[in-house]
Amino acid sequence: MMSTGNFSYWERTAFIDNADVIVIGSGIVGLSAALHLKTRQPKLKVLVLERGFLPSGASTKNAGFACFGTASEQLQALKHTPDQEVARLANYKWRGLQRLRQNLGDENIDYHQHGGYELFMEGENAGANEAIAHIERLNNLLKPAIDGHDIYAVADAKIADFGFDGVGHMIYNPFEGQIHTGKMMRALLNKCYQKDVLVLNGCEITAIDNEAGHIHLTSPQGNFKAKKVIMATNAFAKQLYPHLQVVPGRGQVLVTKPIAGLKLKGTYHFNEGYYYFRNIDGRVLFGGGRNIDFAAEETPEFGHTDAVKQKLTDYLHNMILPRQDAEIDYWWSGIMGFGEELSPIVKQVEPNIFCAVRCNGMGVAMGSLVGEEVAELAISF
Numbered sequence: 350m351m352s353t354g355n356f357s358y359w360e361r362t363a364f365i366d367n368a369d370v371i372v373i374g375s376g377i378v379g380l381s382a383a384l385h386l387k388t389r390q391p392k393l394k395v396l397v398l399e400r401g402f403l404p405s406g407a408s409t410k411n412a413g414f415a416c417f418g419t420a421s422e423q424l425q426a427l428k429h430t431p432d433q434e435v436a437r438l439a440n441y442k443w444r445g446l447q448r449l450r451q452n453l454g455d456e457n458i459d460y461h462q463h464g465g466y467e468l469f470m471e472g473e474n475a476g477a478n479e480a481i482a483h484i485e486r487l488n489n490l491l492k493p494a495i496d497g498h499d500i501y502a503v504a505d506a507k508i509a510d511f512g513f514d515g516v517g518h519m520i521y522n523p524f525e526g527q528i529h530t531g532k533m534m535r536a537l538l539n540k541c542y543q544k545d546v547l548v549l550n551g552c553e554i555t556a557i558d559n560e561a562g563h564i565h566l567t568s569p570q571g572n573f574k575a576k577k578v579i580m581a582t583n584a585f586a587k588q589l590y591p592h593l594q595v596v597p598g599r600g601q602v603l604v605t606k607p608i609a610g611l612k613l614k615g616t617y618h619f620n621e622g623y624y625y626f627r628n629i630d631g632r633v634l635f636g637g638g639r640n641i642d643f644a645a646e647e648t649p650e651f652g653h654t655d656a657v658k659q660k661l662t663d664y665l666h667n668m669i670l671p672r673q674d675a676e677i678d679y680w681w682s683g684i685m686g687f688g689e690e691l692s693p694i695v696k697q698v699e700p701n702i703f704c705a706v707r708c709n710g711m712g713v714a715m716g717s718l719v720g721e722e723v724a725e726l727a728i729s730f
C-alpha cells in the first residue's frame with residue numbers, strides 16, 4: 350500500500366497494493382527470482398521495484414561473456430579455495446548458463462559459442478608457463494563440472510589468425526560463448542511480463558521496516574507493503590544492509606565503430622581476467638583495467654578515469670587492433686558486487702526478507718540460478 354502520492358483507486362489496486370513478494374532490483378538476479386516465483390506459484394503477486402529508468406547496476410552494462418573462468422583465474426582461485434569448491438563454482442556457472450539459454454532461447458539472447466581465449470603477452474612467461482603447466486590438472490579437476498569435457502588447450506598456432514601484436518601464448522576453451530546482454534535482459538523482462546510480474550522503474554527503496562507481519566518499504570514515490578521481500582541490489586546491498594559483505598567494483602567498457610575485415614571472433618581475456626574483449630556486430634567490445642587502481646574503482650558511482658581509459662585505448666590500438674584505424678564509438682561503466690568469497694550471498698537477512706547479491710563479476714553465468722535459489726528460499730519460509 351502506498352501512503353503518499355495522488356494515486357487513484359485503480360492505480361492502487363492494479364499496480365501497487367497487495368504484493369505477496371516485492372523484489373528490489375531488476376537486474377538478472379532480481380528478474381530471475383521474480384520469474385521463478387511465478388513459475389513455482391503462478392498465483393503469487395510479484396512486484397519488482399527498480400531505482401533506474403533502466404536496470405542501473407551491472408546486468409545491462411556488462412560484456413556479455415558466457416564464460417566460466419580462464420585457466421589463470423581457476424589457478425588463482427585454487428590458491429585460496431579448496432579444489433572441490435573451485436569445481437563446484439565452475440559447475441554452478443556452467444549450469445547457470447544452460448539455465449539462461451533454456452529460459453530465454455539462444456536466438457533471443459544472440460548466443461554464439463565461438464569459444465574463449467586466454468592471452469599471455471610476450472615477456473609474461475611466468476604466468477603463461479604456470480597456466481600451461483597446470484592445464485592437465487585443471488582439466489582433470491573441472492571435467493566432471495562441465496559434463497565430462499576437457500576444457501583448456503594450448504592454441505599458440507592460432508595467434509597469428511587474429512592479427513594481435515605482442516601475444517606470446519594463448520589457451521583455448523571451446524565451451525565459452527557470448528550473448529547480446531541487452532537482448533538477454535529484454536527477453537528476461539518479456540518472460541516476466543508474460544507471467545504477469547509487474548516491474549516498476551524509477552523507484553528507489555531507501556528504507557525497509559519489518560513490522561507486524563508485513564514488510565514496509567520507503568521510496569520517494571511512496572511506501573509499499575509486502576509479505577516477503579527479496580533484495581537483489583547487488584553492489585548497492587550495503588545501502589540497505591550495511592553488514593552485508595559486498596564491495597562495489599566499477600568496470601569501464603568501450604565499443605569501437607565497425608571494423609572492416611575484423612579477424613577476431615570469440616571472447617578473450619588477459620592479465621588474469623582483468624582485461625576482456627570480444628567481437629560484437631563487426632565491432633570490438635573491450636573492458637577492464639580495474640586493477641590499475643583498485644581503490645578508485647571500489648565505488649558505487651558510474652564514471653571513468655583517465656588512467657583506465659588511456660590503458661584501454663593503448664591496448665586496443667597496439668595489441669588488439671594494431672595497424673588499423675579503430676575508432677571508439679561508445680564508453681560506459683557498470684558496477685559489480687565483489688567479496689572475499691567467490692560464491693554469492695543468498696540468505697534470509699531478517700524474517701521474511703531475503704537477499705541474493707554478489708555474483709563477483711560472473712552474474713551472466715550465475716544470475717539465473719542465484720535468482721532461482723533465493724526464490725526457493727523465500728517460498729520455503
Ligand SMILES: Cc1cc2nc3c(=O)[nH]c(=O)nc-3n(C[C@H](O)[C@H](O)[C@H](O)COP(=O)(O)OP(=O)(O)OC[C@H]3O[C@@H](n4cnc5c(N)ncnc54)[C@H](O)[C@@H]3O)c2cc1C
Nearest residue numbers: 374376378400405406407408411414554600683711712713
Ligand atoms: C563492465 C562489466 C562487465 C561484466 N562482464 C560480465 C561477463 O562478461 N560475464 C558475466 O558472467 N558477468 C559479467 N559481469 C557481471 C554481471 O553483469 C553481474 O554479475 C550481474 O549483472 C549481477 O546481476 P545482479 O542482478 O545481481 O545485479 P545488478 O544488475 O547490478 O542489479 C541490481 C539492480 O538493483 C537496482 N537497485 C540498487 N539499489 C536499489 C534500491 N535501493 N532500490 C531499487 N533498486 C535498486 C540497481 O539499479 C540494479 O538495476 C560484468 C559486469 C560489469 C559491470
